[in-house]
Amino acid sequence: MPDDSSTPAPLEGGCLCGRTRYALHTAQREGYFCHCRMCQLAFGNLFAPWVNVAAGELRWTGETPQWYRSSKIAERAFCPRCGTPLAFRFLDGDRVDLSIGSLDHPEQIAPVEHFAVESRVQRWFEPQGLTQTRLDTFAPIAERWQKNYGDAPPGVDTARRS
Structure with a gap:
């Protein structure tokens, strides 16, 4: 019998209400902060933490999300019931970003990059003394x-x- 110990368990996640769920069958355990204005507005936050995977590694296991075309080149997924932002993909791409905060265990993803830093609101990344x-x-x-x-x-x- 082959040794499957090198294949990590799927990452699972979903929305706040629990209806829209997914499983990621990937070895990817690194993510990034996106500071672009579109992600800031889509998340209602100063950044969006993402993990980028091949589209074929994602399987929706609960209700499927609703997709919103946020520009001429990309769309974003969210739960149609509770509104949780879940995913981002380019219309012509074969990869998808999943929101790290929607993972059941977000601590399994290590941050490795700040992206679109020209839009980063720096004072929120210097929390010393708060x-x-x-x-x-x-x-x-x-x-x-x-x-x-x-x-x-x-x-x-x-x-x-x-």
Whole structure:
């Protein structure tokens, strides 16, 4: 029997509501930050963290996403129910970028590049001296969570189960 220990397990992920899901059958474990204005606007954030894979390595396992043609050269996928941004691809390409934040275990991807740095908002990448607060100790959220979920741990899994 062949040794499959060198083949990494698929990366799985999906949207906030859990309906749009995917599996990535890839050895790719490196990603990048995109700072272009289009990604900033699509994510409603200052950057978009992506992992780039061959389109054939991606399999949608839940409801399929909706695709929005964001320019004459590319389109972006999102969950039609909750709006989570999930993917980006060039119309004439054979690769797709998946949002690292949509992975079930985003810590499995290592950042290796900042792309489109001409649009990077630098002051947000120098957080030294800023207050650091844990979600579970922030009273306005902790009290609401306790009232609605009891002792269940804060997070996506608990919210999806309710």
